[in-house]
Amino acid sequence: MADEKKDLLLKIRDLRIEGYSDEKWLEIVHGVDLTLHKGEVMGLIGESGAGKSTIGLAAMGFARDGCRISGGSIEFDGMELTTTSESDRRALRGSRIAYVAQSAAASFNPAHKIIDQHTEAPIHYRIRKRLEAQEDAMELYERLRLPNPQEIGFRYPHQVSGGQLQRAMTAMAMACRPDLIIFDEPTTALDVTTQIEVLAAIRDIVEQFNTAAIYITHDLAVVAQMADTIKVLLKGNEVEEADTETMLKSPKEDYTKSLWAVRSFKRPQKSRPGGDAVPVVSVENVDAAYGDTKVLSNVSFDVYAGMTVAVVGESGSGKSTTARCITGLLPPTSGKILMNGVDMPPSYKDRTKEELRKAQMIYQMADTALNPKVRICDIIGRPAQFYMGLRGAALKSRVDELLDLIELEPSKYYNRYPPELSGGQKQRIGIARALAADPTFIICDEVTSALDQLVAEGILKLLDRLQKELNLAYMFITHDLATVRSIADEVVVMKQGEVVEAGPKNEMFTPPHHPYTDLLLSSVPEMDPNWLTTVLEERGVDNIGEAATV
Amino acid sequence: MNYFVIGYYALLIGASCLAAYYSARTVFLLLFSLTLVSFIVGIVGGESSLWTITICAGLLALFGGTAFAFREFLAIVLPTEASKAIKTAPLTATFGLFVIMTYAIAGIFAPIIAPYGEAEVIAGAFAPADEHMLLGADQLGRDLFSRLVFGARNTVGIALLATTFAFVLGALAGLIAATLGGWFDQLMSRVVDVIMSVPSLIFALLLLSILGTNAFVLIVIIAVIYSPRVFRLTRAVAGNVVVMDYIEAARLRGEGLWYLIRREILPNSTAPLIAEFGLEFCFVFLLVAGLSFLGLGIQPPTADWGSMVRENATLISFGEITPLFPAGAIALLTVAVNFVVDWMLFRSSGLKG
Structure with missing residues (x-):
């Protein structure tokens, strides 16, 4: 019990968030609880409007414009975020809590080099000097298996591909070695073949530094690879929470079951009309x-x-x-x-x-x-x-x-x-x-x-x-x-x-497939939590990048 | 010390205390800093400067009150959609609307409102104001107030027509250029560049000297000078709309150019165009007044504000404020239109809440 208390990182209790629309405040998150320990990864899933991103941002003590935290408590490592001052909360962001946004292309400033944006937080918080921070960035790029880690940081955001940029953003989130990273749909905008690289990179780095993470997504198969526990949200309410294995095998609530069942829609395959039918x-x-x-x-x-x-x-x-x-x-x-x-x-x-x-x-x-x-x-x-x-x-x-x-x-x-x-x-x-x-x-x-x-x-x-x-x-x-x-x-x-x-x-x-078809097919995430590990082993971890360019 | 000064400070300090008591932070700060300023101004300028401050505050309160009352009035009178929009409007915007409405009434009902005709000589030159003439007479003995009222009709009317014409010309060309692209776009854009490269006042003076000055020529020339700016704005706004999927869908359906412009592109570019209309109207209005001042605009004896300023300008050296009335009328309308335009820009930019 004492041990558990020591490991506790984030404790959200009865969180309520209101949004402003049509000249009145409406509650959009209705009392959600969330507990996260050090090194633990939690997946938040739900449809759009379920409040996933809003809760993710609230974990940093932040509410978007037109939103406000109206009730409940957010305790990060013993610090109550709803009552601390804005400047104290800002000091946490970037240094102890980091955020990875959905679209890296839209989140990087196109006017600055990637590495300058990377080193901004560690220099600002006086954790590292500029040169140390740059060396550290290169090391992180290498760990995230970016090509040319020594050189890639000195490019501008538009000069690297979408998947590489998303990995650079993950590296940037790691720059101050935070205790908690919030991933807000980091792979949704990517192709399956790129997604697999980013997923592997994120999982490795989270494991290496024992970072806790909240992983927000609407893709169940993705969350199955990344999270230790999964929380399902619906319209600002928690539907259920369980560890990944249990959640995938035996979900309790009807809503969760319906989410799981979506992928089962199938119709019989038709074949071409015979004879001299003319194609449309x-x-x-x-x-x-x-x-x-x-x-x-x-x-x-x-x-x-x-x-x-x-x-x-x-x-x-x-x-x-x-x-x-x-x-x-x-x-x-x-x-x-x-x-x-x-x-x-x-x-x-x-x-x-x-x-x-x-x-x-x-x-x-x-x-x-x-x-x-x-x-x-x-x-x-x-x-x-x-x-x-x-x-x-x-x-x-x-x-x-x-x-x-x-x-x-x-x-x-x-x-x-x-x-x-x-x-x-x-x-x-x-x-x-x-x-x-x-x-x-x-x-x-x-x-x-x-x-x-x-x-x-x-x-x-x-x-x-x-x-x-x-x-x-x-x-x-x-x-x-x-x-x-x-x-x-x-x-x-x-x-x-x-x-x-x-x-x-x-x-x-x-099978047999053309090698490219094979790559596409094997990159589609499956509901099996061990899928990513299996695929990576089959391909040989170091070859992911190369495999994608076959 | 007299009763006025004592009352003045008592009122200010009392109001500050009340504001502080009800913890209205900004009101308190405003009132109390006014008190402090009054101390200094009062010592330096004496009682009369305190009167000036009082009158200014009173005028400000009057304007604010008018704007507030007008907003409530519009909110009740207008249909639900518009009244919802008006309720959130700032007081400056409703004040602007009120002023514009007053000008419109003055312009439309000018013959009924004005006691005398615009060219009617009724008194001696520069006769002072009496019970017949609200603002006195001008250099030929015509009633200044009547001329001001008729001036609203002439100056504003011409500016409005010229702006509308400039918009029809510029917006149409801009929409077609954005939709068609290619050589038409290139041709129109270069023509526009040529027009824009000539300073507008010189261009107008030149053309007016060649073509002669009557109202119709004036309107056409101003429209031609101002349409390039409308063209550029419309082309840019429409350019953003043209790339949307629904335009592609309409093109693939086989729709013609006119349908594309009228039903698909125009409804999605109106907001910035309306805001630009307001701004452009101010510029055109000032150009009309400026041309009149230079003697090339509306010709006498037709009353218009620009030439009225010029004709009475000599009076200013005798300490009379008569020439400032038409100038003030120009300034007030320009400010009022800009208030309304600011509000429209704010709404169309989506910077709400």
């Missing part, structure tokens, strides 16, 4: 370039009616560029796009209304895909008005029908504006807009990657149902292989503008 869309030997930079070379694949073709690959592999070629936004330099066997004009400007109508697109960010100043009825109604010439009552009944189709109540949403809707609802409106044109082919560009898992599952089920009812063909662009597993019929793997491998899904997911 076929991409033939397409090359494309942005200016003088070649981005696609010799891309070919077919999409048949009622089927889903998933195009996978890491960022920069040319997935979205292929979509731009199909829609005509980026005319290919050579090759052809055929729809139902008919050659399409390369630029969308030369295509007829009818040709444009047949291929529609659903975007990744529903926020930017819907005009915030236009009402829902006009957003959905415009394609119907534009292509079919519907007016008045006929247009209204068509909009109602479409809203019914995407499971939103017409009377309630008809006159609303997009900013009044949640992320999932916006994405549904995006789908309805595509459907309003009565298309035969829809491009889904990372439609679920900005959404929470439960919401994303709802969207996938909706897309699947619509495909069955309307016999739609989908081209599904994603980097999430879990999504591919659940809905694809065929898979196209792309890398650096080329198709590496293509075929039916079940073939693609059974």
